[in-house]
Structure formats: structure tokens, C-alpha cells
Amino acid sequence: MNTVEEHEVIVIGAGFGGLYATYLLRNSGFDVIALERGSGVGGTWYWNRYPGARCDVESLQYSYSFDKELEQEWEWTERYAGQPEILEYAEHVANRFDLEPNIRFDTNVEQLDFSEDTSTWTVSTNGTTYRAPFVVAATGCLSTANRPEFEGVNDFEGAIYHTGKWPHEGVDFTGLRVAVIGTGSSAVQSIPVIAEQAAQLTVFQRTPNYSVPARNEPLEPQVQADVKADYENLRRAARSERSGILTTFPLNEDSAKEADEADFRSRMDERWEYGGFSFYRSYADIVVDPTSNERVADYVRDRIADVVDNSDVAGLLSPSNTIACKRPCLDTDYYETFNRDHVQLVDISTSGIERLTPQGVIAGGSQYDFDAIVFATGFDAMTGALLGMNITGRGGLGLEDAWEAGPRTYLGLGVPRFPNLFTVTGPGSPSVLTNMIVAIEQHVQWICACLRSMRSEGHHSIEATDAAADSWVDHVNTVADQTLYPSCNSWYLGSNIPGKTRVFMPLIGFPTYAEKCEEVAANGYSGFVLT
Numbered sequence: 001m002n003t004v005e006e007h008e009v010i011v012i013g014a015g016f017g018g019l020y021a022t023y024l025l026r027n028s029g030f031d032v033i034a035l036e037r038g039s040g041v042g043g044t045w046y047w048n049r050y051p052g053a054r055c056d057v058e059s060l061q062y063s064y065s066f067d068k069e070l071e072q073e074w075e076w077t078e079r080y081a082g083q084p085e086i087l088e089y090a091e092h093v094a095n096r097f098d099l100e101p102n103i104r105f106d107t108n109v110e111q112l113d114f115s116e117d118t119s120t121w122t123v124s125t126n127g128t129t130y131r132a133p134f135v136v137a138a139t140g141c142l143s144t145a146n147r148p149e150f151e152g153v154n155d156f157e158g159a160i161y162h163t164g165k166w167p168h169e170g171v172d173f174t175g176l177r178v179a180v181i182g183t184g185s186s187a188v189q190s191i192p193v194i195a196e197q198a199a200q201l202t203v204f205q206r207t208p209n210y211s212v213p214a215r216n217e218p219l220e221p222q223v224q225a226d227v228k229a230d231y232e233n234l235r236r237a238a239r240s241e242r243s244g245i246l247t248t249f250p251l252n253e254d255s256a257k258e259a260d261e262a263d264f265r266s267r268m269d270e271r272w273e274y275g276g277f278s279f280y281r282s283y284a285d286i287v288v289d290p291t292s293n294e295r296v297a298d299y300v301r302d303r304i305a306d307v308v309d310n311s312d313v314a315g316l317l318s319p320s321n322t323i324a325c326k327r328p329c330l331d332t333d334y335y336e337t338f339n340r341d342h343v344q345l346v347d348i349s350t351s352g353i354e355r356l357t358p359q360g361v362i363a364g365g366s367q368y369d370f371d372a373i374v375f376a377t378g379f380d381a382m383t384g385a386l387l388g389m390n391i392t393g394r395g396g397l398g399l400e401d402a403w404e405a406g407p408r409t410y411l412g413l414g415v416p417r418f419p420n421l422f423t424v425t426g427p428g429s430p431s432v433l434t435n436m437i438v439a440i441e442q443h444v445q446w447i448c449a450c451l452r453s454m455r456s457e458g459h460h461s462i463e464a465t466d467a468a469a470d471s472w473v474d475h476v477n478t479v480a481d482q483t484l485y486p487s488c489n490s491w492y493l494g495s496n497i498p499g500k501t502r503v504f505m506p507l508i509g510f511p512t513y514a515e516k517c518e519e520v521a522a523n524g525y526s527g528f529v530l531t
């Protein structure tokens with residue numbers, strides 16, 4: 001007989017969002033269970049085990065702030081943590097707070113249906129069916145791999161891997177002829193490492209991406225101790241930054257286009273040598289003024305030309321689009337890798353990949369033979385995991401119909417006609433434009449405070465209004481339109497997925513957003529209907 005397991009709150013996902021939600025809700029006295037399709041915790045860092053996978057936000061910032069002892073006791077070993085270390089950290093958090101008894105692994109949520117009669121969600125999985133009044137979707141912004149359906153994909157006789165679903169036992173490319181399809185962040189991180197092993201590496205590039213050196217290095221114990229001694233202030237300062245990320249350099253208010261050449265060059269050189277995202281904070285107007293943007297883009301193109309020996313290859317690797325309007329990449333020896341004799345770059349900007357064959361790939365009319373192909377083709381970002389759950393709200397409305405014209409949320413936290421469903425870092429919230437752990441903590445704290453308030457006020461249902469969602473979507477777009485972000489085809493706009501509605505999904509600016517969330521809560525959850 002098909003039994004139904006009942007709880008007060010069901011969290012979906014056991015990445016950093018789901019882990020923290022489970023912890024905080026349980027501590028607030030809710031009967032909570034988390035459902036996770038993977039066999040372990042960690043989310044992104046559980047799935048993305050590709051060679052070179054690493055965080056782009058510095059380790060001391062890419063970590064939870066909610067528990068002072070955890071913050072002090074965990075020791076990071078590198079400036080930017082690699083995937084194994086971040087996964088170990090997630091596992092440590094789960095153990096430290098004894099979260100696993102509240103998590104059901106290997107449990108894929110296949111359907112979510114809201115019953116207006118009982119004001120509960122029925123959550124169908126590959127096993128048990130669950131029921132709860134509240135669902136917190138911590139399903140991740142980058143958790144649904146985009147695997148293009150190239151013609152002949154099943155004909156290829158070698159191995160195919162996706163960076164976002166990497167085999168746990170690892171892959172040994174020694175002596176193999178390897179293809180990497182894609183040149184986004186995961187490709188930029190993995191290409192130099194795969195090139196170390198492979199006998200021959202061919203990179204298929206549709207659009208080049210700007211990448212800045214990460215300058216990863218071992219973390220000096222004194223640096224770590226100094227940060228930990230002042231963690232509270234540093235975390236607070238980070239939360240007042242647009243991206244939730246503190247940079248070493250002071251925030252500059254001046255304009256790139258107005259800087260004189262010597263000053264411009266010395267500032268950019270300093271940031272380039274230092275490494276990391278501070279590069280994009282060198283001038284205040286890089287993502288708003290096209291002339292300033294072009295000047296910074298020229299700088300990166302010059303650096304690519306300096307590094308890459310073959311000028312044709314350097315040209316192909318040099319992007320022409322707006323810098324920073326796609327997710328910026330950080331690398332270790334990415335451009336240098338193209339100087340290696342066994343590494344080849346194939347431009348597929350006009351031809352695309354024509355098809356896969358038993359032996360390899362046909363592109364631009366040429367056949368390339370491989371033993372293994374790596375799809376570094378990214379994710380169906382921000383909406384993929386939510387739409388993948390077949391969610392139906394009031395009146396049987398499907399989420400895919402409600403979002404036909406693009407995701408429509410209020411604060412990236414709630415969706416009209418989908419009562420009692422909260423989204424962690426949902427579309428319309430700062431999410432992927434921030435240090436995501438900062439965004440996750442803020443969301444989870446807000447959701448938990450909302451549920452506590454509902455419990456004490458005797459409310460059983462919360463739903464975003466249409467009017468609030470409409471004006472929020474307008475606001476997200478208005479903010480984006482004041483910048484250069486919408487000016488190129490990025491996954492922020494859904495442009496990497498054929499047929500996906502083109503709309504800018506994340507909200508720019510963490511601090512004002514967090515203030516707005518506070519204001520909404522203080523005003524009795526304005527924009528939501530509570531019953």
C-alpha cells in the first residue's frame with residue numbers, strides 16, 4: 001500500500017540552502033524533513049566533481065556565518081577552496097549539527113501538488129509520498145545540467161561526461177584524445193587540468209569568455225587567524241556590498257573611461273596580478289557605461305594577446321561582447337593552456353557542433369576523433385530545477401504555465417497561486433549575482449522567521465499576490481535595464497537554453513534587497529496574503 005509520510009515542512013535539496021533550512025527549521029521546533037536526489041549532502045559540490053572544480057569566492061567568505069564555533073573551528077587550506085574541500089565542509093556541517101537523520105537521500109521529487117481543501121502539498125518522489133503544509137524548495141540555481149541533444153549523441157562509442165554530473169570515482173584521461181565542448185566557467189576551470197593528463201585535447205568554442213586569473217594559493221595561517229579574529233565585522237561589511245563579497249581593494253567611485261592611461265593601466269595591472277573578482281570593482285561604471293566597459297574589455301583582450309603565442313588563437317579566445325554581462329570566469333592557466341602543442345581550439349561560432357559520430361564530432365565539415373567527450377555546457381539556470389518538479393498550485397495551475405513568460409515571483413521567495421511554497425535564492429532574488437552563501441543565509445532566515453510568525457499568529461497559509469509579483473518582476477527588469485547585463489546572451493537571461501523565454505532572472509544588489517525583505521516582514525508580510 002502506498003503510505004504517505006506527513007511533516008510540517010518539507011525541504012527539497014541538501015546543498016548549502018537545504019542544509020541550513022533543515023537546521024534552522026528544526027531548531028525552531030518544526031517537524032522538518034529534507035529530500036535529496038543525491039546520495040549525500042553538498043549539492044553543487046556533490047555533483048560537480050570535474051577536474052579543477054573550485055569556488056571563485058574566497059574560502060573565508062564562501063562559508064556559513066550562522067554559527068560562531070563552526071566559523072572558528074573550520075580551517076581552509078587555500079585562498080579559493082577546491083570542490084573536495086567544500087564537499088568535506090558540507091559533510092562536516094551535516095555531521096556537526098546531526099542533520100542526516102532529517103534528510104532522505106536518493107529521493108527525487110517528481111511531482112508537487114497543492115490541495116486547496118487541506119492547504120497541504122503532496123510531494124511525490126521515486127519512493128515514499130510525503131505531505132506537508134509547507135515546502136521550501138532549496139533546489140539550487142545551477143543544479144539542472146544542460147545537456148544539448150546533439151544529433152548522433154548516442155552513436156559515440158567513447159565515454160561522455162557532463163561537468164555537472166561527474167563520476168564520483170573520477171576519470172583518468174591519461175593517454176586519451178579528449179574533447180571539451182563549451183568555454184564557460186566549468187570549462188575554464190577544467191581545461192588546464194584535463195590538458196595535464198590528456199594525450200590530445202580539443203576545445204570546441206561557440207563564444208569565448210573573459211577570464212581573469214584567480215591567483216589561487218595556500219592560505220597563510222596568519223591571514224586566516226586575522227579574518228577569524230574580526231569575522232563578525234567582515235561578514236557585516238560583506239553584506240553591505242552589492243555582491244555580498246568583500247574585496248581587498250577599496251571600492252572605487254570613479255569612471256574607467258575618464259581615467260588617464262597611466263592610472264588606468266596601473267590599476268588594472270594591480271588587480272590582474274592580485275587576481276579574483278576585485279578586477280571587476282576597479283571602476284564604478286564597468287557594468288553600466290559601454291565606453292568604460294569596452295576599455296576594460298580591451299585590457300583583457302590585450303592580456304590574452306600577451307599570453308597566447310599564436311595570434312589567431314588569441315583572436316579566437318578574445319571575446320567581443322560586453323565584459324561581465326556573462327558570469328565572469330576566474331582561472332588558473334586557462335589562456336596559457338592554449339600554448340601547449342597537444343591543445344587545439346576549434347571555433348564553432350558559425351557551424352555549431354553538426355553531429356556526434358561513433359568516432360567523435362563533426363564540426364565545420366571536419367571530423368574529429370576522440371576517446372572521451374566532456375560536455376561543459378552548463379545548466380538550465382535558476383528555473384530548471386523548479387520547473388523540473390512538475391509543480392501544480394491552486395486550481396491545478398502548472399508552474400510551467402504560470403511562468404510561460406518567464407519566472408514570476410515576489411522577492412524570489414514566493415509565487416502567486418503556489419501558496420506555502422518558498423524558494424531559496426529563487427529567480428527575482430540576488431542569488432547568482434552574489435556570494436551565494438550570503439544570499440542563502442538571508443533567505444533561509446527570512447523564511448524561518450516567516451514560518452515562526454505564522455505559527456504564533458495562527459496563520460496556516462501564505463501566498464504572494466499577483467500585484468506584488470507583477471511589480472516585483474518590473475522592478476527586477478528595471479534595475480537590470482540600468483546596467484549592461486542584459487546586453488549579451490547569458491544564462492542570467494536563459495539564453496543558453498533553446499526556447500527558454502529571454503528575461504533577466506536575478507536581481508542586482510544584495511543590500512537593498514535584504515532591506516526590502518526586512519521591510520516586507522515588518523509590515524506584516526506586505527504583498528503576501530496570510531490566512
Ligand SMILES: Cc1cc2nc3c(=O)[nH]c(=O)nc-3n(C[C@H](O)[C@H](O)[C@H](O)COP(=O)(O)OP(=O)(O)OC[C@H]3O[C@@H](n4cnc5c(N)ncnc54)[C@H](O)[C@@H]3O)c2cc1C
Binds near residue numbers: 014016035110435436
Ligand atoms: C561549478 C560551480 C561553481 C560555483 N561556484 C560558485 C562560487 O564561486 N561562488 C558562489 O557563490 N556560488 C558558486 N556556485 C553556485 C552554487 O550553486 C552555490 O554557491 C551553492 O552551492 C548553492 O547551494 P544550494 O543549496 O542553493 O543549491 P545546490 O547546491 O544546487 O543544491 C540543490 C540540491 O537540490 C537537489 N535537488 C534539485 N532538484 C531536486 C529534486 N527534484 N528532488 C530532489 N532533490 C533535488 C540537488 O540534487 C542538489 O543537491 C557554483 C556553482 C557551480 C555549479
